[in-house]
Amino acid sequence: xxxELNTTATWHKLALSVGVSLASMIDVASDVYxxxxxxxxxxxxxxxxxxxxxxxxxxxxxxLVVAIHHKNRRRMVLELLGTITFTKPAFxxxxxxxxxxxxxxxxxx
Amino acid sequence: xxxVNEMMMFKLCEVFSESIPMAVIQLKNVLxxxxxxxxxxxxxxxxxxxxxxxxxxxxxYMKDISEESRSTGKIFYGFMPLSGHRMHVVKISLxxxxxxxxxxxxxxxxxxLQVGGPFLAAQVLGADLGIYLIxxxxxxxFRYWIPLPRGTSLIAxxxxxVMVKIVTDFTGFLHARHPFEMGGFxxxxxxxxxxVGVFGALMVKQEFxxxxxxxxxxxxxxxxxxxxxEDYLKLAVLNFxxxxxxxxxxxxxxxxxxNHTFYSLVTGKQFCRKLFETDQAMTIMEIFxxxxx
Numbered sequence: 141x142x143x144e145l146n147t148t149a150t151w152h153k154l155a156l157s158v159g160v161s162l163a164s165m166i167d168v169a170s171d172v173y174x175x176x177x178x179x180x181x182x183x184x185x186x187x188x189x190x191x192x193x194x195x196x197x198x199x200x201x202x203x204l205v206v207a208i209h210h211k212n213r214r215r216m217v218l219e220l221l222g223t224i225t226f227t228k229p230a231f232x233x234x235x236x237x238x239x240x241x242x243x244x245x246x247x248x249x
Numbered sequence: 250x251x252x253v254n255e256m257m258m259f260k261l262c263e264v265f266s267e268s269i270p271m272a273v274i275q276l277k278n279v280l281x282x283x284x285x286x287x288x289x290x291x292x293x294x295x296x297x298x299x300x301x302x303x304x305x306x307x308x309x310y311m312k313d314i315s316e317e318s319r320s321t322g323k324i325f326y327g328f329m330p331l332s333g334h335r336m337h338v339v340k341i342s343l344x345x346x347x348x349x350x351x352x353x354x355x356x357x358x359x360x361x362l363q364v365g366g367p368f369l370a371a372q373v374l375g376a377d378l379g380i381y382l383i384x385x386x387x388x389x390x391f392r393y394w395i396p397l398p399r400g401t402s403l404i405a406x407x408x409x410x411v412m413v414k415i416v417t418d419f420t421g422f423l424h425a426r427h428p429f430e431m432g433g434f435x436x437x438x439x440x441x442x443x444x445v446g447v448f449g450a451l452m453v454k455q456e457f458x459x460x461x462x463x464x465x466x467x468x469x470x471x472x473x474x475x476x477x478x479e480d481y482l483k484l485a486v487l488n489f490x491x492x493x494x495x496x497x498x499x500x501x502x503x504x505x506x507x508n509h510t511f512y513s514l515v516t517g518k519q520f521c522r523k524l525f526e527t528d529q530a531m532t533i534m535e536i537f538x539x540x541x542x
Contacts, residue, residue, distance in 0.1 A: 164263075167300045170293035171271060177290050178278070190274055197267035204262055208255060232259055235252035236311055 153237040161230035168194070168226055198224065253315045257424075260304045265412055268301045269351070269419045276355040277362060280476050301351045305420040306343035312424055324523055325427060328507035335502040342498035343423060349492035350421035350440070353447045356485060360450040364457050373450075374415075377442070381414050382407075384435060390516040394429045418443060423499075426510055428520035433513035444492055447485045454478075 171194055178187035201223050209216040222228035234240075275294035282290075310329060312318055318326040330336040361370040385391040393406040417425040417439055426436035476484075500508060515523070525533060 163300065163303070167268075167296055170289075170296045171267075174271075174275065174290050174293045177287055183278075186274060186278065190271060193267050193270040193274075197263055200262045200266050201259060204258055208250060208258075228259065229256075232252065232256035236256050236315075239316065240252050 149234070149238050153234060156237065157230040157234040160233045161227050164226045164229045201228075251315070251317055253311050253317070257308045257312060260308055261412070261416060264301055264304050264420065265416050268297055268304070269415070272297045272301060272351055272419070273355045273358050276352075277359045280359060280474075280481070281363075282475055286475055298348060298351050298355075301420055302344050302347035305347045305416070305422050306340065309343060309423040310340065321529075322524065324527065325507070325510055325520070328503040328510060330502065330504060338498050338502035342495040342502065345491055345495035346421045346423075346499065349488050349495060350443055351419050352488050353443050353485070353492070354419045356481070356488070357443075357446045357450045360447075360454050360481065363459055364450070364454050366460055373446075377418070378411060378414055381431075381435065381439075382410065385410060388516050390432070390518065394517055394521075414439075426513075428513070428515045429517045432516065433510050437512045440492075440496070444489055447488070451482055451485060454481075 171190065175187045175190045175194075178184070178190070202220055205219045205223055205228075206216060209219050219228060219231075222231055272294070275290070275297055279291055279294050313326050313329045314331065315326075329339055358370050358374070361373055382391070391406055391410070392402055393409050395402070395405065397405055413422070413425055413430050416422050417431060417436065421440055421443070423436075425431045426433040430436075431439065500511065
């Protein structure tokens, strides 16, 4: 019964997963606002530095996705899409909450 | 790769390359802001720190309670109570500890930037990192557990050790106390050094004051800034109190038989041997399949 509880997909788990994506989007939105604020007040170097870190983060996450899923091209493209739309955290969390089984194409631990 | 590991790596990437640098940059700007405060920017800074704290504490929580961790790593995983008040105390303590570490380290870096610019901050961070790497070498514990060819393994070990050290400096990442990462003893010392570092940086600032502005760096006179120099000390003391309370909460409410993991001196190799000696078929299989020989 415990195992079933751990693996069942429920609305609560879905809501939690969507919440994670929303939090990620709010974080990015607040970063974008801050960057535009620093451009507005003339602190261009600070704004550019912040932009560089946001882009670096997206780049590293995409590299990570490629490294993990390169053996399944379709899955890799879907995961990359999730990364650039900031929805991947929701999929990640949902898989963790439902103890999703491993496909086998991923690089091992 | 289990979903929990993929999620952890994804979040670590985000915390390392975006949330931490953003927190430092934003704290610097918030501390140096004049009378015209944009509260959305202040809110964005708090969102960044909260995001770091939530991400790191959630990663630790999920890794500790996952079925796979508790079945194959039962001599380390299990500090988190699975129900009742103690579970909530541990969760809140984890959040507060990460929040406090992120604030402390960011404040330390910002103060060092104010006193000596990027060079001084890089020197201090570099020295801290250097001591950690020497410690790992000295204990013959530098190479990471992932099975890779020797050259790749050394490069990957260096990159991963640096990444985990920086993330732990800024977040108190509790999973880093695992013998495969920093180890309990160094993790604990690192926590103390993070808090001590803030007061050290404030003392340096008191001695040498602000550096001269260069290029775009324009420092407002103290009377025009919202937060005065003496407020930094109040912020550091409040933050230290939060850290102490969260550490106490963590120690008291977590499962007693895992308390030793917070200060254990066991290295990665010794831990692997201990796992092997548990005589569980699944664990032994994992050691052979997933670990460096």
